[in-house]
Each structure stands twice: as structure tokens, then as C-alpha cells.
Amino acid sequence: MIGNNISFLKGEGYDFCELKEYEYGEDVKNIDWVISAKMQKPYVKVFHAQKELNIKIVSFLNGSTYFGTKKFKQEVITQIASMLGFICVKQGDPFASYIANETCELCTKKSKKIFNVNFMAEQLFNYDVIGKNIDYEFITNDLFKKIHHKSIIFLIGDFFDIEKLDLKLLSKKHEIFAIIVRDKFEENPSELGNVNFNDPSTNQNFEGVLNSNTIKNYVNKVKENDHKLFSHLQDNAIRFVKIYTHEDATKKLIGLLK
Known part of the structure; x- marks a missing residue:
């Protein structure tokens, strides 16, 4: 079941971690348009990386x-x-x-x-x-x-x-x-x-x-x-x-x- 195991690593995943300013080369699909409009700057969502447990x-x-x-x-x-x-x-x-x-x-x-x-x-x-x-x-x-x-x-x-x-x-x-x-x-x-x-x-x-x-x-x-x-x-x-x-x-x- 996706999303059950939270990792401290940041990357591709489903568990929201934080918002940060957009940097060149980052995936535009992660841009939060609502926050970007309020701040007048592009902001992207950062997620916890999904990892399997051993x-x-x-x-x-x-x-x-x-x-x-x-x-x-x-x-x-x-x-x-x-x-x-x-x-x-x-x-x-x-x-x-x-x-x-x-x-x-x-x-x-x-x-x-x-x-x-x-x-x-x-x-x-x-x-x-x-x-x-x-x-x-x-x-x-x-x-x-x-x-x-x-x-x-x-x-x-x-x-x-x-x-x-x-x-x-x-x-x-x-x-x-x-x-x-x-x-x-x-x-x-x-x-x-x-x-x-x-x-x-x-x-x-x-x-x-x-x-x-x-x-x-x-x-x-x-x-x-x-x-x-x-x-x-x-x-x-x-x-x-x-x-x-x-x-x-x-x-x-x-x-x-x-």
C-alpha cells in the first residue's frame, strides 16, 4: 500500500514534506500554483521519497x-x-x-x-x-x-x-x-x-x-x-x-x- 512507509529522504513520493522556491530544471508538475500566485514567485512541492522496508x-x-x-x-x-x-x-x-x-x-x-x-x-x-x-x-x-x-x-x-x-x-x-x-x-x-x-x-x-x-x-x-x-x-x-x-x-x- 503506497504511502505507508515515510522516509527522511526527499524525492519522488506521496508524503508531502515542504514547499520551496522553484529552481531551474525542476519538474513543473510539482509547482503549487495557488501558493505561487500568492507569493508572486513559483513554488514547488517537495515530498518524502517512498522506500521499501527491509x-x-x-x-x-x-x-x-x-x-x-x-x-x-x-x-x-x-x-x-x-x-x-x-x-x-x-x-x-x-x-x-x-x-x-x-x-x-x-x-x-x-x-x-x-x-x-x-x-x-x-x-x-x-x-x-x-x-x-x-x-x-x-x-x-x-x-x-x-x-x-x-x-x-x-x-x-x-x-x-x-x-x-x-x-x-x-x-x-x-x-x-x-x-x-x-x-x-x-x-x-x-x-x-x-x-x-x-x-x-x-x-x-x-x-x-x-x-x-x-x-x-x-x-x-x-x-x-x-x-x-x-x-x-x-x-x-x-x-x-x-x-x-x-x-x-x-x-x-x-x-x-x-
């Missing part, structure tokens, strides 16, 4: 996304990435997508086609996350090297264990949005007594008692992780939103993009 959708798919009480986090990440892809197609903006964990793989190349949205959704939904860990340091450095032109980057993941997450350099070059996907149970689990858990990231088995003391220590660690995460995002002027697996992702996404 969109990058980065989905963090590691073992911890293989979890959910209502929906798996991997499914919600796929849903959010697909919605962003459809928005790009509707706006006429090209997008590319990546799958990130221990590496940062290109999922779909830069395109405006709806086929790429469907292909990306299929790749994300069927991606085998078991045994995959996430390396935030490698991912951010790799994205900084791969993405040359100024872009809008959407980072979608659960953002746990963020000690090595540093978006300072990436945020100086690009505009970043962080979409945090969580399940309510993993932030505030119930007392289940004797449990047997399997970590999908490391395939390690845990046997123990999930009582009030264990839950309290765990919840405090999650809060500490999120406090560091939110502070880091705010310090680097990164807009973010948290979407739970039982929530309507569409409403949350609209609120982020407004």
Missing part, C-alpha cells in the same frame, strides 16, 4: 521451545513469524527469515511472495528442536555480518539464559523488535511433588521433588533473567512484547507494531 524475521528455535501447556512455544513462534510475513506481503515489503540456535541458517531468501510465507511456516513448524541449544553471542555477530543494509529485525524466542545476549551493536545499525514467547507454567510452575523431567535442549534427565522451596528458587531465577533482559532491551531502545502460549498473539502483535 524486514528480517529471526526465529530462535532451541530445545526449550519444545514445551507448552496450551500450545507448544514452537507453534506460537511459527504463528507470529507467519503473521509478520503476511504483513510484509500485504505492505509490499520484502522479507527474509532465519532459524537461529547454535547457528544462524537462512530459512527463506528475500522475497515479497506469499509462497515464501507458507514455506517459512512449514520449515519452522517441522524444525527438529530437540537437542538444540542457543548461542546468542554467535547469532548476534552473525546477523551483524550478514545483514548489510539497514533493516527492521524481529527476534522471536523465549529468551532464557540471556547472559551472553548483547544487542547493543546490532541495535545501532538496525531497528529491532523482540517478541518473547513464554508459557505460564514455566514462569510459575505448580507443586507436583516427585517429578521426572527431560531437558529437550541437552537431553539430560532430572529426578527430584517440585515443592514450594524449589519453585521459589526457580521463580526467582526466572525473574532475575527477565529483569536483565528487559533492562538490556530498554537500554538499547528495543521495543518488545511478551506473548504467552494461551494468549491471542494477534492482539499483542498489533499493540507492538502501533
Whole structure:
């Protein structure tokens, strides 16, 4: 839809910027005859240049996304990435997508086609996350090297264990949005007594008692992780939103993009 993306550059476009005196060689079609008649000098309209946005959708798919009480986090990440892809197609903006964990793989190349949205959704939904860990340091450095032109980057993941997450350099070059996907149970689990858990990231088995003391220590660690995460995002002027697996992702996404 023409006219949605305002640029600071001046040139051919539809968004009015200013009036200025006519100079030899300028297009006479841009002359404002009403103002020119009042000022007794020819004046031309100057517009903002219309430019496409470069969109990058980065989905963090590691073992911890293989979890959910209502929906798996991997499914919600796929849903959010697909919605962003459809928005790009509707706006006429090209997008590319990546799958990130221990590496940062290109999922779909830069395109405006709806086929790429469907292909990306299929790749994300069927991606085998078991045994995959996430390396935030490698991912951010790799994205900084791969993405040359100024872009809008959407980072979608659960953002746990963020000690090595540093978006300072990436945020100086690009505009970043962080979409945090969580399940309510993993932030505030119930007392289940004797449990047997399997970590999908490391395939390690845990046997123990999930009582009030264990839950309290765990919840405090999650809060500490999120406090560091939110502070880091705010310090680097990164807009973010948290979407739970039982929530309507569409409403949350609209609120982020407004």
C-alpha cells in the first residue's frame, strides 16, 4: 500500500514534506500554483521519497521451545513469524527469515511472495528442536555480518539464559523488535511433588521433588533473567512484547507494531 512507509529522504513520493522556491530544471508538475500566485514567485512541492522496508524475521528455535501447556512455544513462534510475513506481503515489503540456535541458517531468501510465507511456516513448524541449544553471542555477530543494509529485525524466542545476549551493536545499525514467547507454567510452575523431567535442549534427565522451596528458587531465577533482559532491551531502545502460549498473539502483535 503506497504511502505507508515515510522516509527522511526527499524525492519522488506521496508524503508531502515542504514547499520551496522553484529552481531551474525542476519538474513543473510539482509547482503549487495557488501558493505561487500568492507569493508572486513559483513554488514547488517537495515530498518524502517512498522506500521499501527491509524486514528480517529471526526465529530462535532451541530445545526449550519444545514445551507448552496450551500450545507448544514452537507453534506460537511459527504463528507470529507467519503473521509478520503476511504483513510484509500485504505492505509490499520484502522479507527474509532465519532459524537461529547454535547457528544462524537462512530459512527463506528475500522475497515479497506469499509462497515464501507458507514455506517459512512449514520449515519452522517441522524444525527438529530437540537437542538444540542457543548461542546468542554467535547469532548476534552473525546477523551483524550478514545483514548489510539497514533493516527492521524481529527476534522471536523465549529468551532464557540471556547472559551472553548483547544487542547493543546490532541495535545501532538496525531497528529491532523482540517478541518473547513464554508459557505460564514455566514462569510459575505448580507443586507436583516427585517429578521426572527431560531437558529437550541437552537431553539430560532430572529426578527430584517440585515443592514450594524449589519453585521459589526457580521463580526467582526466572525473574532475575527477565529483569536483565528487559533492562538490556530498554537500554538499547528495543521495543518488545511478551506473548504467552494461551494468549491471542494477534492482539499483542498489533499493540507492538502501533
